[in-house]
Amino acid sequence: MTKPVLYGADYSVYVRIARMALAEKEVACERVPVDVFASEGVPSWYRNLHPFGRIPALLHGDLCLYETGAITRYIDEAFDGPALQPAEPAARGVMNQIIALLDAYGYRAMVWGIAVETVDRPKEGTDPNPAVIEQAIPVARTVLAELERLKRPGAWLLGDRLTLADLHAAPIIGYFLKAPLAAPMFAAHPGLEDWWQRISARPSFVTTQSAG
Template sequence: MSRTILYGTPGSTYVWSAQIALAEKKIPYEFAEVAFGAHREMPHLGRHPFAKVPAFDHDGFVLYETQAILRYLDQVVPTPPLQPSDPREAARMNQTVGIVDAYFWRAAGPGIVGQRLFAPMRGLAPDEAAVAAAVPVVRTSLAELDRLLGERQFLASDQLTFADIMVLPIVRYLQLTPEASLLEPHPRLRAWSERLSARESVRKTEPLLARKR
């Protein structure tokens, strides 16, 4: 029998993205929690030498980097597809995932969500300078994501893709911070978040910290 293990820290946006994809594919898996801090130690470093989450094991095939995990899942379990067949839609999906990795997560993750939600959990005061530095990048990212979404139901295609799966966790966390106001000029993006949040794959994998207070 096939065995699938997802290693991750609860609350991580990238871990949540992998969980959403597994749920969409209806792939049974074990979740192996990696406590905060343990990602920098063995045995996790043996799975991910760059000390990040998630890591993934499918019958002894160990993989890291969320994009690689999602693409692998889409190949081994092709239904439902999470990548468009149309070349332009696929390119738009890849562009959106690139925005996440290069700009949006780097600013919204450590810069805003990390300071507003995670720092207080560790007894630390938010670094307001870090928040202020992140806001312009997040503002630009949201404006561009809203433009790319347009009047569609999903970000890159007429179906759910990696683009939606990678963006949604960051938006959801951002909506729990005072900087949620950055979403106010983008009603289409807010409506997209509400629609996706109602999906079974999102509801069943939703971290406690991401739930509306």
């Protein structure tokens, strides 16, 4: 089988999640840059891979996948290397719950509502929208509280083994923590501190850092 091809840009937290999964499994992949925020818009050819025009997409042989949760589960199951999903049903359920809550609530509030509004927009010369920030703060707080509550004793979110939940959370939390506003919110959840130190030092996280 040929190498998988990952489409997307390094600035994307979702592309980073997929890259972390590939790195953890030590799977070499080809990269095809796709800038969904380019002034000319999403390239029209890319919509054949991802009709919604988001990144990432993964091509492997004749399989084309989009949605990061589907991509990372596929990477885990299709390739050798350490299993990134717990075999035990309850732990797997919580892992899937963490991934789903990050997608449904965390990404929008923490990345767009807080980090983009308070850090990226001012850098680009645009005023932050206080209403967006105000709406995002309680959601981000709830996400952090839930991560702390769901975290099991041990080095990683699900206990002693790194899972896809850690890889999904790290790029979202990393982007969120670019915002000065985020640090005190995160510090209110001491149960996540050791986990953050550990995952942010992980080679798959460090080597997928975006230059921007």
